[in-house]
Amino acid sequence: MIKITLKDGSVRDVEKGSSVFDVAKAISGRLAKEAVVGEVNGELVDLSFELNEDVDLNILKFDDEKGRDTFRHSTAHIMARAVKNLYPNTKLAIGPSIENGFYYDFEVEKNFTPEDLEKIEKEMKNIISAKEKFERFELPRQEALDLVKKMKEDYKEELINDLPEDAIISFYRHGDFVDLCAGPHVHEIKFIKAFKLLSATGAYWRGDENNKMLQRIYGTCFPKANMLETHLAKLEDAKKRDHNKLGRELQIFNTNENIGQGLPLLLPKGAKIVQILQRFVEDEEERRGYELTKTPLMAKSDLYKISGHWQLYKDGMFVLGDEEVDKEVFGLRPMTCPFQIMVYKNTQKSYRDLPKRYNETSTLFRNESSGEMHGLIRVRQFTISEGHLMVTPEQLEDEFKGVVSLINYFMDTLGIHEDITYQFSKWDPNKSEKYIGTPEQWESAQDQMRTILDHLEIDYVEAEGEAAFYGPKLDIQFKNVHGKEDTIITVQIDFALAEKFDMTYIDSNGEKKHPYIIHRTSIGCYERTLAMLIEKYAGKFPAWLAPVQVKMLPIADRHLDYTYELKKEFEKHGIRVEIDARLESVGYKIREARLERNPYMLVIGDNEVEQKNISVRSRDKGELGAMSVEDFIKDLVEEIETKAILLQD
Secondary structure, three states: OEEEEEOOOOEEEEOOOEEHHHHHHHHOHHHHHHEEEEEEOOEEEOOOOEEOOOEEEEEEEOOOHHHHHHHHHHHHHHHHHHHHHHOOOOEEOOOOEEOOEEEEEEEOOOOOOHHHHHHHHHHHHHHHHOOOEOEEEEEOHHHHHHHHHHOOOHHHHHHHHHOOOOOOEEEEEEOOEEEEOOOOOOOEHHHOOEEEEEEEEEEEHHHOOOOOEEEEEEEEEEOOHHHHHHHHHHHHHHHHHOHHHHHHHOOOEEOOOOOOOOOOEEOHHHHHHHHHHHHHHHHHHHHOOOEEOOOOOEEEHHHHHHHOHHHHHHHHOOEEOOOOOOOOOEEEOOOOHHHHHHHHOOOOEEHHHOOEEEEEEEEEEOOOOHHHOEOOOEOOEEEEEEEEEEEOHHHHHHHHHHHHHHHHHHHHHHOOHHHEEEEEEEOOHHHHHHOOOOHHHHHHHHHHHHHHHHHHOOOEEEEEOOOEOOEOEEEEEEEOOOOOEEEEEEEEEEOOHHHHOOOOEEOOOOOEEOOEEEEEEEEEEHHHHHHHHHHHHOOOOOOOOOOOOEEEEEOOHHHHHHHHHHHHHHHHOOOOEEEOOOOOOHHHHHHHHHHHOOOEEEEEOHHHHHHOEEEEEEOOOEEEEEEEHHHHHHHHHHHHHOOOOOOOO
16 A cells, blocks of 8 residues: 545555546546546646656646646647548647637648638547546657658658657557657546637748748637637637737828838837826826936947847847948837946936836837737837936835835726736746846845835746846736736846946946946836727726717717807817717717727717706716716816716726
């Protein structure tokens, strides 16, 4: 007998050689039915794994993250087998689990169509009906290579060659299908009951645009049909909220192939929202002691060589000129820090002058790869609420806290504070060539940031290798409607650039010292924030942000004079108004106005003209009926000035 210590601390005596599944069955029939994978001494194993010594055992279900990953990855294998059954000349690449599903990459003779996905789904159901098991086996390196060569699986051969010499090379078999895989997998194929293939798209092998373009099939899966139905309903809602679709429908932004990828056109409504946000941010930052700067959009390579951007970030920049030919080579700026550093250096500073807080609404340029472009979220030219604080060591924590307070104020006002998460991004000491500074400087800066974050009492996760090249950072994350997480705001502690640029201040002892620099955005990239707001509110912007706050619908031509009088009165109070004066029925106009999702709609007819009042419909509260013009203006102005966020219907 051996002793098994379970997650709750209880200990069970089981017969040596028992499988993880045997233990689950001994605990309860329900656990055996719901078990997906085991975790033995912290390592994931198949449920068929035999226990031959005393161990700590955790039995994971679909409810557990690692259980879901295993379930999804197993479904990816079923899909790969179905594809090979239907299209035998297909070559297999990789098929990992991802959040909310899985994908598998294939080299195929022709791209998959929606009809192909239906056929693959049907074949997957046939495979599952056979009720086979996943069987693991291991091979020495040469035998593993011989096997995948015999199978003509070129990508698997490349993967094996990339493994360390001492790596365990494992495969999984179900039926006559064999795939290279580290595992683990579900106990039996029949557990996979509810799945859906969602789309097929192109994907470069290993994400490198220099490699072959493969076909990637995305799918999702659940142990119960009702769970799948709920998830698919959420996906439909996500499609409706997708800023790339909705933003175009609402005439907020567009793109043009003659302008280029990653260079969106903000249409008048989108430009108005961004203008409102920029004014809001700049006014609030001024109230908090920031000084506004305006710096060039480009600089000579000399500036970027001092900062290190030229050496470490040049591939991500747009470079104007050829270093081998031209006397001067310029780069469009990917960030503003070197420029605001030069603003600081304009005069010698004393410790009494610090902290110095500079802010700028900065247009930046980054040479993103074509495969990374997506709507307003990832673009090549964008505008950011950038800022830099030059502080003494004693001021670092309070100023960092002040930056986070400012960010949280903006997130609260936008109504998205509950949707964000915090990530402490650190350097990767194994890739020190990516960074400037010494290991001692990095550890010191990271310790200081961790202490500050702990004092702020915010929940954060740590992510190695995600730091900026000059210092650790706090990344504020937001998930789009499809579940993909993007960084919207960063706060960075920089210990290196002050020394590189010979930035100094005179301390209380009359000695020159280098300040710390806090790099920060406060509301992030305006384009990305706009995308986030479109999806958050499904286009139903709060009144203070709405590009059109009131849509006026005169019923007939005889009502136009009164309607235009009202428009002038509203505009005196800063209210943004549009009139639909088209010769269309009022019912048609109302339907069109609802699709535009403006906060308020006013229908103007004979009664309104005679009574000198208005009939009001609120997007968020429904029909408000007849109101005096004065009361409506008073209520709306208060709603705008307080930046109220009403419940959406």
